[in-house]
C-alpha cells in the first residue's frame with residue numbers, strides 16, 4: 001500500500017465532501033428522508049457519498065470499498081478494505097448541531113490502520129499521517145494542499161478524576177449505569193465519531209458505547225485514536241475491536257486512553 005497516496009487521497013476527499021455538506025447545510029434545504037431502519041438520510045449524505053466513492057474508486061480501483069450509503073453491495077468486506085461513512089451524525093446535522101463528520105478508513109487484516117475524520121462545521125480535521133501517527137490540521141483547509149499539522153496524543157488519565165465523553169443522541173440508562181462505575185471529573189456529550197477524536201487529543205479519556213454502531217461509524221475515528229496512542233476494545237471481553245464482521249455491525253465497545261482501569265459491565 002502507498003500510504004503517502006492514501007493519506008493525501010483521504011484528506012482531499014474528506015475536505016471536498018465536507019465542503020459539499022456545508023453548502024447543503026447552509027442552503028437550509030437538507031433534503032431529509034427516512035431509511036428502512038428509520039434513521040434519517042439527507043441530500044448531504046448522498047452528495048458526500050458520491051464524491052468519496054468516485055474519488056476512492058479512481059485512485060484505488062482494486063480495493064474493496066464499503067460505504068454506509070451503499071452497504072447493500074457487500075455482506076462483509078473480507079479483512080482488508082476501505083470503509084466510508086460520508087456523513088456520520090446525520091441526526092446532529094438535521095438538528096443543526098455541529099457534531100457531524102466525514103469518515104474514511106483503511107482496514108488491513110481486520111484492523112483500522114489509517115483514517116480521516118473531518119468535522120466541517122467545527123473546522124476540525126484529524127487524520128493519520130503516512131507513518132500512521134495521528135495529527136490535527138489547523139485550518140483554513142485547502143483540499144489540494146496540506147496545511148499545518150500538530151501531532152495529537154492521548155492524555156494521561158487520572159482514574160480518580162476521568163474525563164468522559166458519551167453520545168449526544170443515543171444516551172440511555174444502561175450507559176449511565178456503566179458510567180457510574182467510574183470516578184469522573186467531567187462528563188460531556190458529543191455526536192458522531194468526534195468522540196474518538198476527543199479521546200485522541202486528550203480532551204477526554206474514555207468513551208464507552210453501549211449501543212448500536214456500524215463499522216463505518218467507528219473505523220476512521222478508531223484509526224485516529226490508535227495513531228494517537230489510544231485503543232478501542234469490546235465491551236464484553238476487553239479484546240480489540242475488529243473489522244470485517246458479517247453485516248458490519250459492531251458489538252458494544254469502549255474507546256480509551258491507556259492507563260484506565262476498565263470496569264466490567
Ligand SMILES: Nc1ncnc2c1ncn2[C@@H]1O[C@H](COP(=O)(O)O)[C@@H](OP(=O)(O)O)[C@H]1O
Nearest residue numbers: 087088089090091167169170191192212213217
Ligand atoms: N439503532 C441504531 N441502528 C443503527 N445504527 C445506529 C443506531 N443508533 C445509532 N446508530 C449509529 O450511530 C451513529 C450516530 O452516533 P452518535 O449517537 O454517537 O452520534 C449513526 O450514524 P449516522 O448518523 O451516520 O447514521 C448510526 O449509524
Ligand SMILES: [Mg+2]
Nearest residue numbers: 085088089217
Ligand atoms: Mg454513521
